Amino acid sequence: MINRIAFLGCGSMGEAILAGLLGSGLKPSSVVATVRRVERAEELASRYGITALAGAEEPEANPLAVQGADVVILAVKPAGIAQLCREVAPALAAGTVLVSVAAGVSLAQLAAALPQDQPVIRSIPNTPLKVRRGVVALSTGSGTTPEQLSLAHEVFVSSGLVLDVPEEQQDAVSAISGSGPAYVFYLAEALAAAAQEFGLDEDTARMLARETVAGAGLMLTEPGADPAVLRRAVSSPGGTTEQAIATFEAQGLPAIVAAGTKAAAARAAAITEDLAGR
Template structure:
């Protein structure tokens, strides 16, 4: 589903999307980017071979605009590009906490908007992006947006009412994983392993476990039970995790992230 795409805002997320589209075979001639800093714009063109233009030129040229600026800068950007939009232009936002209604109130009536929440794994083409269509976005628009994010991983479509929960679970999800890796690596050091070896053991175990979850389609309880021998080392560890309330703490943490996402949406 190739079309003309402009990425407005080329920080880490915006540039990751641009690079992913190129790696997936999207022609550079069908891409544009914007940047507020001239030196960054020049470096971006040199790295990717994609023209860097101003926001209004990008808005009038593209079929799809991916808005990847900071949430606090979005209002000014929309005021700048609104006069250049056509009724056929699709807007895709990756700004955390901004609802599709935020955009629809500031754009010409009927403008289709899709809200997207990718996570940082887009940087290695293993991202998970959650998509929700606004009031004027058809399934075709959502799929068109999804084609962009499938260039850097996977997508899932949910009602916008579930975006805050998805943000807490997936958008913030890599941070929980890194926290666990950090804690397990520290435990390995405590037990006498060199840090580099402890880190490798933990990362390899995590990658292998994730692949098993993906490829076997087994429930995680079944996979965990397969590792847990009667009166063995794993069941002793599981007992301590339950005694310290790790499961409850993790659920509470994700609920807190959901609540914060709701607060950000309400204040936009």
């Protein structure tokens, strides 16, 4: 059970995780967050009732925040993760679990900047955490116990599906679920653009695309939902939908999607290598 949690960095993703935790019943008094700007700290404190510290006002904000924390969420940009870990290392309790949400930062890179045997977990969350339909994949460091992993699950479970995967699968997870929402948004953009080519006005086109994608997504959340079965149910033989799907197939859409996800995974691996060389 989480008694105290610290968010080091609380941008869009950090705030999504924070909102899910508080929505699940965690008391605001159990949370401290650090950000750079005073205005952002005041905004978070006012919106959620948490303690928020601004580095611009309190240079020791990060070490102060981690003191006594059961879990620390590392939510700054990847390039700053190692320095952040070194900054807070002296203030960490031996059993404090650090959970990184920074893309491309490996467990080895995190461990190298932390005290020996500090429990550390790498996560790949996605933006639908904001609406509690997210997906989060967790990979644990060698010194992390099942009980400590359970604390990390507690952080995310109120905001979506939580999976445990080997670290070597993190790039694949990043390419599918981490970046995946952007692919869906891209589809909605393309549908809206196609609607405008038919002569529909921009507002109507966007509304049709948005609600169609959102509604189809909800159908996929039903127990036992299978995208292929759902697709076939809409594709009457000889009908309009079947013709559209046949055209997508002929134009190579499945291969395009596969190529895009492979490029995303390769970029994730390259980021890890780049960070390792710094």
